[in-house]
Amino acid sequence: MVATARVPVSSSGTRAGDDVAVGTVATDAALRPERLTSGRFPTGPGQALVASDRAAALGVRVGDEIVVGRAGDTVTARVVGLTRSADDAALLTWPDLARLRGDTLVSAVVVGGGATPADVRAAGLPDRAGVTSAEDFLQHRAQELTRGVDAVSAVLLGFAAVALFVSVLVIANTFSVLLAQRQRELALLRCVGASRQQVRRSVRTEALVIGMGASTLALAVGTGLGHLIVTVVHAVAPGAPVGEAHVAPAWAVGGWVLGVLVTLLASVVPSRRTTRIEPLAALRPLGAVDPRTVAGAGRIGLGLVLAAGGTALLALAAVVHSLPVMLLGGFASFGGLLALGPVVVPACIRAVAAPLGRLGGAPTRLAAANACRHPRRTAATAASLLVGTTLVTGLVVGSASVRGSVVGAMDHDHPVDAVLSSSRPLAPEVAERVRGIDGVVGAAPVRGTTARAAGLGEVTVLGAPGGSLARGAPAYARPAAGTAYVSPALLNEMADQRRIRLVRDGRAVTLRAEPAPGVDGVYVASAELDRLGGASTRAVWVRGSDGRSDADDVVAALGSVARASGADLSESLSDRAYVLLQLDVVLYTVVGLLSIALVIALLGIANTLGLSVLERGREHALLRALGLTRGQLRRMLAAEAVLLAVVTGAIGIAVGAAYASVGVAAVIAPAVPDTGVHVVVPVGQLGLVLLLALVAGLAACLLPARRAARTAPAAGLALE
Known part of the structure; x- marks a missing residue:
């Protein structure tokens, strides 16, 4: 029997309350979900389990007695074990709980021993009673708790979508750099008779092959990691509520197809740009890339419109407390920021590099010039990191503000x-x-x-x-x-x-x-x-x-x-600690999931920097021939990576904090009108985000800088 009663519970004259939740515990070990902290499980009437926190408040230990129920209708049971149950303060066997007739509500009957739903129906049940399998019952209860929404799957899919978006940016940027390096080769193909469609088809076929191989490898590695995680959890915590690892065929095929499609989509724009190369370009020597290149006027105009409109919607959302308006304003303003990236990111890098150039010398000035030489490439590389840092900052600031409002509400109710x-x-x-x-x-x-x-x-x-x-x-x-x-x-x-x-x-x-x-x-x-x-x-x-x-x-x-x-x-100490623990668990879980997007973005920075080192091999050799030492070359590449990572991280922190402030005003403030809410900016945590961006930038440049420094000037100048 799965039943609950809300009745007084006391021990040795100390009362735990007049409306305490008391549930049932099964005598069959196969039907017990509870976990013991001490003692044993009840084997019959007159025995009880008590939640550890309530046992501490009552001063109850294993072997003591508790009195459950109201005057004239009580049950005395000996405590035989303590449990971490968070739903019920005490658990009795069904014969004892059935004696509390007026206060007991039966919600389900669980049948073990391999019985099927047909066997239970044949035993005779009330007309209103229904019979379901254990699997269907658990699924129904999960839907009740989440109001018909699989919240865990929705959250995980949301973070997967963020990681997917960041991956698209990284893949597209990588294709752009690769095709820029092969400009002479592709132009020569056009000279010997290849049409634009053939060049475009070759690039997209290459993307298809890469996507198929990468998706197959990712599916194998992901499946293996999933099984490894479940195995480790079972070994470390045998009682943890974790089932066996399995991969649904539909999800596996869907993930593989999605990976291939994402790679293909990421190659569309670079391949179209490739077909615009004129055959005569192969006959001209490679010139320096114009550092003054910026995004087109149309793109800048669109970015300004989106940024201004989105900002206006965010301001409106903070006034009218509207979540849909806030989301619309956030998407619009962030889209405008991405569109303005080729202008904003290089400008910020120049502003930061100006004072640092006097301290770091020529390597830092060269690094700033290199970072700003290809504004679109720089903005595309920064976009993936910008998404991650904005989301992490928004979450950290929003969580700190929510925590502050929750603590304020608890202080108001329980000072x-x-x-x-x-x-x-x-x-x-x-x-x-x-x-x-x-x-x-x-x-x-x-x-x-x-x-x-x-x-x-x-x-x-x-x-x-x-x-x-x-x-x-x-x-x-x-x-x-x-x-x-x-x-x-x-x-x-x-x-x-x-x-x-x-x-x-x-x-x-x-x-x-x-x-x-x-x-x-x-x-x-x-x-x-x-x-x-x-x-x-x-x-x-x-x-x-x-x-x-x-x-x-x-x-x-x-x-x-x-x-x-x-x-x-x-x-109120126990309630306060429980609420704060839940907030911390949610924060750490979400930050951990969002960190995947940050890792992908930082891999993109390392990938782009490595490809640009190959592209600028002759340039680096010329700098070495003019007197730049290996150490200075390594410092130049390190400064370039750090400037990009830190500037992008700072922009993401500023934007994320602004979004969190609007979210607090639009969503959180109306929920706590009595105590009010204030935006809390955890400077230490945000500083840690910026520090991690700096360290990641340094780590991203290690291999490319080592490769560039090991190339002799004569060998580098001989590169075609």
Whole structure:
């Protein structure tokens, strides 16, 4: 039986809550998805599993007893094991959970032993019940959880599309460089009678052969890596929920065909440009390429229109909070930036190289000139890296901003990480014991008393210790004179929600009532608390560290102190740690996937630089003959690669941060109107992105620079 009940759970008088999720655990090992952290699985009624975090809060260990259910309808079970289950606080066998008749909801019945759906139907079922196989059931539950969308596949396909787009840019740029190097050869073919169509067909046939070979190799390597990853996961973590590796034939064929088509498409523009070569070009000596070459006026005009229109749409999206408008503006403005690349990227390289040229000398100035000599090639090489750095930066800035907004919302709802409270006075050493817990950065005793309030009966009245321990500086941390900060639960029960009258032993104070989310009881200024009299330590506020300790261990230690002192513990540390962990997992996963696009882009830079070294062999030999040393030649090529990588990375960081700012204003801000949201720019992480671009640029030039430096000047001048 797969069933759930939401009932009170307690142990030794300590209550975990009045609405705690309790589920079922199978006695058949083949039907159990849970993973133990200690103890064993239940074998029959009267035995239970408890989630590790709830066990810590209750002070429950293996061998202790828990009471589940409401008065008159309870179950007492002995804890035989602890589990990492995040859905249910406790797990009982079906006979025990069935005793909680009024609170139990059965959602499914799982049948083992090789039974088929037909066998189960023959056993007799209610009219409303349906029977499905385990595979169909799991697929249906996955669709329910994702609202009919295979989210994992969608995310992976999205990143595959980004990597594919970057690959197209790299392949197209490589073909452009290769065909530029073979200009004399292709022109000679035209001289001896080859038509334009024949030259174009030869280039595209070459692309087809390369695409088929590369796709076959990629399919084999990818399949092997997939099997290797699954094997390693099974060996390292045998209990990990990872199935067997397999490749669907349709996906394999589709991937192979897509690889071939992408290679063909990437060769279209370079092959068309090749057919424009006049036969007489073969009879002329190769001249230097004009460094003043820029993109055509039409391309620049289109880029300006797209950039201006996209920027206007992004500004509109930030005002009207529209996601479709933001996406349209992003695509348009980024398309405009790519169109303007032959103008923007060389201009930025010149601007950066001007001051560096005085420091790096002639090699740096030559590197800047080489990088700007072919603006279209430079822009095409930079485009792939620009896509990757823009996406990574947008994700990092957006995630940091979302994290900040989530933390702000949690601070607003739960300003105090944990509170130990009691209706009786607490001993002074309780706060000292709390301060000694590893992971606690501060603890302060809170004075309080009890008083009667109209319509509420007896309530706990507290005087806050100040705002140093509270997150977000809530108003009730430093109560103003004449004001009472009341928890929302009490405020909703008051007939007059504007004022509250507190009476104790004939002493009365009337205060203005203000809501105080995230607290229990009533908080007043110290003067009003003294006027009521009888104040003593009734609570301890606790501030936990941010990410420097395990929240479960801190909660467990606080629970021990609370039980020993007869206090109740309410905390938000575990929820805070869980939410932040999920945000970090998402960030690291997406950054890891986007890194594939960055790796492809950096390989493109290395490939282009290597081909350009072959193309400029005579030029390098001439520089060597004029006195340029091998070290200076290597520095020149290194500076060229670093300039391209760093400038492109800086542009991508600036554009990505701008896109993330618009995304925060358009999408995130409307979701948190109470706490607001601000754009957070993690300078350290973005600096790391730029540093990686610099290191990658240096790595990309190692082999080409070594090859160029090893070529003797005489041999280089003899190259045709």
